[in-house]
Amino acid sequence: MTTTTPSTTPGTTSSATATSRQWQLIARPVGEPKPTDVRLVEVSLPALADGEVRVANEFVSVDPYMRGRMNDTKSYVPPFGLGEAMTGGAVGRVVESRAEQLPVGTLVVHMLGWRDVAQGPASGFRAVPEVQRGGVAVPSSVHLGILGLTGQTAYAGLTAVGRLQPGEVVFVSGAAGAVGTAVGQVARLLGASRVVGSAGGPEKVARLRERFGFDAALDYKAAPVREQLPALVPDGVDVYFDNVGGDHLQAALDVMNRHGRLVLCGAISGYNASPSQPGPAGPDNLANAITRSLTLAGFTLGDFASLLPEATAKLAAWFDQGKLQHEETVVDGVENTFEAFMAMMRGGNTGKMVVRVG
Amino acid sequence: MTTTTPSTTPGTTSSATATSRQWQLIARPVGEPKPTDVRLVEVSLPALADGEVRVANEFVSVDPYMRGRMNDTKSYVPPFGLGEAMTGGAVGRVVESRAEQLPVGTLVVHMLGWRDVAQGPASGFRAVPEVQRGGVAVPSSVHLGILGLTGQTAYAGLTAVGRLQPGEVVFVSGAAGAVGTAVGQVARLLGASRVVGSAGGPEKVARLRERFGFDAALDYKAAPVREQLPALVPDGVDVYFDNVGGDHLQAALDVMNRHGRLVLCGAISGYNASPSQPGPAGPDNLANAITRSLTLAGFTLGDFASLLPEATAKLAAWFDQGKLQHEETVVDGVENTFEAFMAMMRGGNTGKMVVRVG
Incomplete structure (x- = not known):
């Protein structure tokens, strides 16, 4: 071989x-x-x-x-x-x-x-x-992660899809995952005023704060997300980056600010659904999208090929400057x-x- | 008095x-x-x-x-x-x-x-x-309907929110209602290739086709929307204008084309929800938004004040030309x-x- x-x-x-x-x-x-x-x-x-x-x-x-x-x-x-x-x-x-x-x-x-x-x-x-x-x-694995599809997905999702503005509040689910850790850091570098994440277990939650610079994080295994999230985002959420779907999406819809954007990147909570084990129910509060003028936008990186040179250059520069943990x-x-x-x-x-x- | x-x-x-x-x-x-x-x-x-x-x-x-x-x-x-x-x-x-x-x-x-x-x-x-x-x-009631908030809502929803392009397929729920009848007609005037609606009862369904120019319509009381809709939109749906939510939104998510837009204007199916009589469950297929790069955008007319002069002028001209039924x-x-x-x-x-x- x-x-x-x-x-x-x-x-x-x-x-x-x-x-x-x-x-x-x-x-x-x-x-x-x-x-x-x-x-x-x-x-x-x-x-x-x-x-x-x-x-x-x-x-x-x-x-x-x-x-x-x-x-x-x-x-x-x-x-x-x-x-x-x-x-x-x-x-x-x-x-x-x-x-x-x-x-x-x-x-x-x-x-x-x-x-x-x-x-x-x-x-x-x-x-x-x-x-x-x-x-x-x-x-070289960095090219599969923060300098590859993972980092590019975070960048495209926050900028082109989420239209993140400096001073806004970002919440990301699956925050300890590949895309999630990138989203939290890129959001901060793009000027988010507050970055909050969700992950499973106290070790991951601690890691989000200590290593990846999240302002706050919740452990979704400890209590329902819907109960924990509001206290962590007293000023609401402007951009929600969703890797999970299900209960996380529902909890985010509760706390979105007017004209907020929900970036739908993944829905891992439902990926293994089958007829005998259905995935999580859809959010019961989707009507908030109307009363608060919210946009939910699903995307995949393939939609943003023209953004990749910019994304790659920014990510490489931040990485080189030691501003991105990997x-x-x-x-x-x-x-x-x-x-x-x-x-x-x-x-x-x-x-x-x-x-x-x- | x-x-x-x-x-x-x-x-x-x-x-x-x-x-x-x-x-x-x-x-x-x-x-x-x-x-x-x-x-x-x-x-x-x-x-x-x-x-x-x-x-x-x-x-x-x-x-x-x-x-x-x-x-x-x-x-x-x-x-x-x-x-x-x-x-x-x-x-x-x-x-x-x-x-x-x-x-x-x-x-x-x-x-x-x-x-x-x-x-x-x-x-x-x-x-x-x-x-x-x-x-x-x-x-003068026309100023409450097709020349008023109703017509303006249809116009803004289809253009600024739905970004309807000539040749696209439009599906509208609550199609026999005030906004729905306006949406169907305005969609056609904006160049939609096919306009399909949903309404309750055979009389309304017939009226959509005969008076309002819909290409097809379904009676949501006759069978589940999810079962009826696919046959009416063989080429899928590019813009879904939602007045109903619930089962209609779910059925639409099944048939949306890639890069489709779902305009969330109303969710009447859930307006009377209460703790003892919950509204309809959320859609179980929201993950289609990711795999098909769909955008769901809630809106209210107040977001589009700058569009109103254009909307009013267009609607008045179409009405004057006899192109809008009211x-x-x-x-x-x-x-x-x-x-x-x-x-x-x-x-x-x-x-x-x-x-x-x-």
């Missing part, structure tokens, strides 16, 4: 022996996914065609939206095919190249995750810089990707959940 | 004898309002102060939003005070004036409804034209205003519900 050790010198890997270990979906989960819904297989890779590259992944991403792709329903990304390799964000290094623009050794981000070795046309891979901070190399939960081994995904779905991570490959 | 007959010659009504019959809220309704929650009283009016006018109302408006004002909750308009006259849209004629800009005989719209005679500072009254069509005088349900007598309000809340009207006063 192709080595996954970062290489800075051109390699001479033999195409003939290249294989890839990759995860396939073999049954559509009902409710919470089971180990029998997926399998890890080793496949032989064909020799590269002209214009293609082979990439040894360093890290692959597991994200809540992937649960939706396991269903056979219309969405912004097509469902995973049964018996086909699953996909997702990944960062790796070119180990063999038949594309001039991506020579061997180039660090790239791409969507052929859930596997250790990826290959395909160079257009599917994007070169990213080696990142240092304070003279120390930062693991926390990861790292699981080792491509063979543990499914387990990492399930742990993330259950909230077993703070910050970005990634799998170190190879 | 001051005469309510339209007068075109300056009157000489005596201030000393002027009285007004007006409706007061005396108890906050729990659930459906009861006749004992209100009372009709006759009050003496003081002599006009400088800058004031006295207006004999010709028509007063009853609207769904008034139910919310009967509750003591934060909203975009303050609640009705207990023991005070209720207010609302009205059109009438100046019968006594101490304000130069509004001489006796002027037709005016204003917010001192729920009574037969109104008076106050001239700044609270706005002169409106006498309307004719085909050489025939149109009753239907009313007229109840006679200020003493029947509460009954008319309750009938409207139960859907006992097609088009605008008004009370003819005097």
